[in-house]
Amino acid sequence: MNVLDFVASVVRSVAWPVFIVFAILLLRKQLTELLASLSEFSFSKEGLTGRFDRKLRETSRDVNEVKVESAAELRPESRRLLDEKEHITGNSARIATAWQVIEEALRRRLRELGVDAATFGASALVQSAFDHNLITDMERRSLSGLNTMRNLAIHGRSSEIDDKRTHEFLVLADAMKTVLDITEGR
DSSP states (O other), X not given: OOHHHHHHHHHHHHHHHHHHHHHHHHXXXXXHHHHHHOOEEEEETTEEEEEOHHHHHHHHHHHHHSOOOOGGGXXXXXXXXXXXXXXXXXXXXXXXXXXXXXXXXXHHHHHHTTOOOTTOOHHHHHHHHHHXXXXXXXXXXXXXXXXXXXXXXXXXXXXXXXXXXXXXXXXXXXXXXXXXXXXXXX
16 A cells, blocks of 8 residues: 555545534534424434424413513404414414414515515514514514424424424414514504
């Protein structure tokens, strides 16, 4: 074995470990947030599995802390998401539809300010609403948490989205929609 073969062998041996270390260093903030939201983790012959219930609890807490003055302040055309989305079947579809109602409310409020938010993704939409003082920081965090939960329902394992989780999401989404309706004039 000559020197070049030896160097090539060493490079092949350490390429993946170096790449993994580099990726971890590059994505350490995102990985830390992901691991912080993990409430259960297991390793079996089927592979790695995890549950992200912690984000649901944190978002629920944040939504509960948002001040809702009175349901009497709601405009008559405002309907509750739980009732409105009753006819939609499939938990992921109900979650996606409820999130869509929230996005539409945010887009409408931004449009009233002259902001063209038609092409904004969910995160940019929430951030823009915050930047234009349409929502408070706590509401921004609650909406970001709901968006994360929506993404887990749509892009994650739909089998983990049971009726109870769907109901919790719809209750939280309904609370945020109510806050958006009440605060529309502020």
